[in-house]
Amino acid sequence: MILALHDIVVQRDGWSVRADARFAEGIHLVTGRVGSGKSTLAHLLAGSVVPETGRTVSEGITSVQIGLQFPEHQVTAATVAGEIRSWGLDPQVIMPETALTDKSGVNPLLLSGGELRRLELACVLRKDPDLLLLDEPFSSLDCKEKNALCHRIENRNRGITIIFSHETWHLPRIDNLWEIVNGTLENRGTIPDALTRWTGAPPLLRRLIISRMDAGDGEVTRSGCRMLDSVFSQQ
Amino acid sequence: MIRISGVRCRCLYLPDLTLPEGHTVVIGPNGSGKTTFLSLCAGFLLPEQGTIEIDNEPPRNRDVGFVGEFPERLALFSRVRDEIASSLRFSRVPADSIPAQIDAIAQVFGISPLLDRTTRTLSGGEIALVALATALISHPPILILDEFDSHLDWKSAQLVTTTLRSAPVRYRIQSTQNMDLAAKGDYVLYLDEGVVRLQGKPEEVFTALRDSCYFPPSWRFPP
Numbered sequence: 001m002i003l004a005l006h007d008i009v010v011q012r013d014g015w016s017v018r019a020d021a022r023f024a025e026g027i028h029l030v031t032g033r034v035g036s037g038k039s040t041l042a043h044l045l046a047g048s049v050v051p052e053t054g055r056t057v058s059e060g061i062t063s064v065q066i067g068l069q070f071p072e073h074q075v076t077a078a079t080v081a082g083e084i085r086s087w088g089l090d091p092q093v094i095m096p097e098t099a100l101t102d103k104s105g106v107n108p109l110l111l112s113g114g115e116l117r118r119l120e121l122a123c124v125l126r127k128d129p130d131l132l133l134l135d136e137p138f139s140s141l142d143c144k145e146k147n148a149l150c151h152r153i154e155n156r157n158r159g160i161t162i163i164f165s166h167e168t169w170h171l172p173r174i175d176n177l178w179e180i181v182n183g184t185l186e187n188r189g190t191i192p193d194a195l196t197r198w199t200g201a202p203p204l205l206r207r208l209i210i211s212r213m214d215a216g217d218g219e220v221t222r223s224g225c226r227m228l229d230s231v232f233s234q235q
Numbered sequence: 236m237i238r239i240s241g242v243r244c245r246c247l248y249l250p251d252l253t254l255p256e257g258h259t260v261v262i263g264p265n266g267s268g269k270t271t272f273l274s275l276c277a278g279f280l281l282p283e284q285g286t287i288e289i290d291n292e293p294p295r296n297r298d299v300g301f302v303g304e305f306p307e308r309l310a311l312f313s314r315v316r317d318e319i320a321s322s323l324r325f326s327r328v329p330a331d332s333i334p335a336q337i338d339a340i341a342q343v344f345g346i347s348p349l350l351d352r353t354t355r356t357l358s359g360g361e362i363a364l365v366a367l368a369t370a371l372i373s374h375p376p377i378l379i380l381d382e383f384d385s386h387l388d389w390k391s392a393q394l395v396t397t398t399l400r401s402a403p404v405r406y407r408i409q410s411t412q413n414m415d416l417a418a419k420g421d422y423v424l425y426l427d428e429g430v431v432r433l434q435g436k437p438e439e440v441f442t443a444l445r446d447s448c449y450f451p452p453s454w455r456f457p458p
């Protein structure tokens with residue numbers, strides 16, 4: 001399964017993003033500053049944005065799903081149970097996963113930000129598509145939910161997963177790191193070497209990577225940074 | 236001083252709570268009542284029971300700047316420049332003084348290139364920064380930010396934190412899921428299932444959360 005972008009340029013209002021990339025099966029993390037084009041790229045890969053130039057080529061991908069940055073844009077039903085059904089899924093199965101069982105009749109737009117995110121993520125993950133695009137999936141989740149999401153993503157075990165995020169700590173074990181810098185998508189390679197090439201690395205991650213410092217006693221594991229945990233456990 | 240007594244609202248129960256001036260950070264699991272708490276402090280919601288007073292006045296009598304969790308929902312105007320100007324225009328500030336104020340605040344938050352764009356075309360982080368500029372331009376004494384930083388990369392979040400530290404805001408009440416940011420507050424409230432489980436200075440609250448994922452990563456790995 002391969003998703004390739006050839007000389008892609010998306011142009012908007014005096015702003016643009018360029019990409020020339022190949023996404024193989026596995027977990028990819030795409031990072032970049034506010035307004036660098038992460039969401040635009042996510043929509044491009046989902047087919048909902050058409051580039052000015054370039055083309056997208058996919059092999060073996062028969063299903064695509066996107067979890068949107070603002071989960072309320074995904075809502076199409078007036079109740080939580082109805083929302084789950086609108087995805088073609090069974091509320092009896094999904095409700096327990098979201099811990100929203102007592103809220104099946106509630107309007108999804110009246111859930112808290114984190115609860116709504118949890119609902120939409122549970123649905124999009126359950127669809128288990130060949131290409132899974134997650135735009136800022138960690139945003140508004142509490143740390144326990146972020147950790148649970150990291151496990152869910154890692155356990156997918158198939159297809160291409162691309163996470164677009166500026167999360168600084170609760171990140172899953174990933175195969176490939178990408179960064180949008182000066183309007184261009186750049187491949188930083190595989191973990192752990194990619195982490196030293198990550199120009200926008202969050203300061204704490206950078207310090208721990210450079211010092212190769214494991215505080216011992218499972219502190220990294222306990223803190224919930226699975227990406228870093230995977231680096232130290234390889235040593 | 237913010238005094239809250241006998242308040243019930245939705246899932247929240249706050250029998251007796253006093254918040255000092257400065258930067259209060261509200262943390263806790265999803266659905267614990269953080270947004271309800273902030274909406275009460277902003278005067279968007281009225282308590283079903285009990286009272287809230289900010290310097291002896293109900294929140295609705297005070298000027299409050301507010302940035303919500305879904306900032307694109309609150310944008311009223313299509314052009315960024317008009318959105319930022321709105322709070323000044325609504326309070327009848329002389330029109331000829333407004334453009335300079337917009338340019339100044341846009342520069343502070345690095346959003347000058349966005350001023351002539353439409354709010355609809357902005358990214359999630361950009362609209363959050365525009366919402367913050369809109370809230371701050373009229374210098375409200377109370378600023379309420381609901382998981383505002385969840386839309387920002389760490390560099391933008393750092394810029395905002397530094398800027399807000401010197402802003403003349405008497406009460407800043409902010410919810411966040413970034414515990415390193417929460418650790419920089421003056422006062423921390425940990426909400427769970429609608430009640431305040433822990434409160435106090437960051438050292439006090441986070442010491443009690445030492446074995447949980449709520450403990451700030453930067454404290455776990457000190458330099």
